[in-house]
Amino acid sequence: MHSKISTCRPHRAVTAVAALLAGALALSACSSGDDDKEGTGQKPGATTGSTVSLPKLDGAKLEVAAVWTGGEQANFKKVLAEFEKRTGASVTFVPAQDPIINFLGSKIAGGQPPDVALLPQPGAIKQAVQKGWAKPLGAEAVKELAKNYSQGWQDIGKVDGKQYGAYYKAANKSLIWYNTQVFENAGAKEPKTWQELLTASQAVYDSGVTPFSVAGADGWPLTDWFENIYLSQAGPQKYDQLAQHKIKWTDPSVKQALTTLAQLWGKKDYLAGGQKGALQTEFPQSVTQTFTGGDQPKSGMVYEGDFVQVNIGETKSKVGTDAKVFPFPAVGDSAPVVSGGDAAVILKDSKAAQALVTFLASPDAATIQARLGGYLSPNKNVPLSAYPNAVQQKIAKALIEAGDDFRFDMSDQAPQAFGGTPGKGEWKDLQDFLRNPGDVAGAQAKLERDAAAAYGNGG
Structure with missing residues (x-):
């Protein structure tokens, strides 16, 4: 499925969003960290008045699956x-494994599908529709989406023009987080270009701290690294073509991006534990080891989206003071803006399931989770004051003001077999590349072979 988000947009649109994000983050030098958010008088998790009408569902039972x-x-x-409180229904959370499509397949084969699933890829939504699993959203859910979401966020949840997904959660995946003490000790400055990032990395290394943690044990952060470099360097049009496999992974633009990526991944001393250690580092650890150990952590920086804050929260570091963030630097003409998200999809159509997705599409639901931190909503009617710190508020503001001028995570647009399966496809191929960053041609060949098989075309 190719949504309006996947249409070609000029560099200047992406540049404008990146500039907005850069300006927003620059204003976010500190955060209160208080339980009372921005003077709202409400504690994290406190609810606001109802903006969405929900039916009484006394006795109804629902299962919701997510990873x-x-x-x-x-x-x-x-x-x-x-x-549950508003409707009288009873909801059970079902922990799912990646890839969630495989997990759901086994549940459906056993005759026990959850009522609603949160799917992290547009490709997975399309697959669920093609298999006959997903049910279209009803009039109330569609009405709620139209009221609260930009057209692009609505469209990315559609298949063949019909609404199947409601994007409950978004991610800004163009951020690099850093240990403030490490940067201060190294005399490093927040970089705006790739060359400046390499300079900052060298300064951190010279100060005695390894520059980066890379979550190589999980394939998906590696795809995000590539996508940011590729979008910035090759531009939106090429990005869309590669996302749809209209150009091959053996294209010179891919070679250029991988060669650029190797400028960091190829330096053993720049990665916590070297390439071998990075391949054994899972995402949560990549974050926590950057913000523990005082001014001598295992790494000074870690790349990933706004959701990194959840893991920073597991350390004693405070976002906005001990842990700060800058936009992914411009590699080409403009800085990248890559987003992702999770959409609620109905698998067992019922009044209760439709009501739950309608609720998830409302500002009521998103506001509750926004107050708890580590969460970003594409819902434009969630008050910015709901986010728990200045950094999160500015990231949310940038996402909403971007409207449709962003690019959705490329691997999430791909068929699951290529872009969303541990140990296979792009995840595995980029892990192999991290293991041997000198073999650009070999990585391209593997990526093209796996993409052609998954897309069913030759590019």
Whole structure:
């Protein structure tokens, strides 16, 4: 499925969004960290007045599946508790494994599909529709989406013009987080270009700290690294063509991006544990080891989206003071803006399931989780004051003001077999590239072979 988000947009649109984000983050030098958010008088998780009408569902039972764990899962359960309170329904959270399509397939084969699933890829939504699993959203959910979401966020949840997904969660995946103490000790400055990032990395290294943690044990952060470089360097039109496999992974633009990526991944001393250590580092650890150990952590920086804050919260570091963030630097003409997200999809059509997705599409649900931190909503009617710190508020503001001028995560647009399966496709190929960053041609050949098989075309 190719949405309006995947249409060609000029460089200047992306540049404008990147400039907005850069300016927003520059204003976010500190955060209160208080329980009372921005003087709203409300504690995290407190609810606001109802803006969405929900039916009484006394006795109804629902299952909701998602791959979320830890704090993210706990916070979402508080949203589900509010739905239970308002409707009288009973909702059970079902922990799913990646890839969630495979997990759902086994559940459906066993005759026990969850009522609603949160799918992290547009490709997975399309697959669920093609298999006959997904049910179209009803009039109330569609009405709620139209009221609260930009056209682009609505379209990315459509298949063949019909609404199947409601994007409950978004991610800004064009951010690099850094240990403030490390940067201060190294005399490093927030970089705006790729060359400046390499300079800052060298300064951090010279100060005695390894520059980067890379979550190589998980394939998906590696795809995000590539996408930011590729979007900035090759531009939006090439990005869309590669996302749809209209050009091959053996294209010179891919060679250029991988060669650029190797400028960091190819330097053993720039990666915590070297390439071997990076391949054993899972995403949560890549974050926590950057913000523990005082001014001598295992790394000074870590790349990933706004959701990094959940993991920073597991350390004693405070976002906005101990942990700061800058936009992914411009590699080409403009800085990249890559987004991702999770959409609620109905698998068992019922009054209760439709009501739950309608609730998730409302500002009521998103506001609850926004207050708890580590979460970003594409819902434009969630008050910015709901986000728990200045950094998160500015990231949310930038996403909403971007409207449709962003690019959705490329691997999430791909067929699941290529862009969303651990140990296979792009995830595995980029892990192999991290292991041997000198073999650009070999990585391209593997990527093209796997993409051609998954897309069913030769590019």
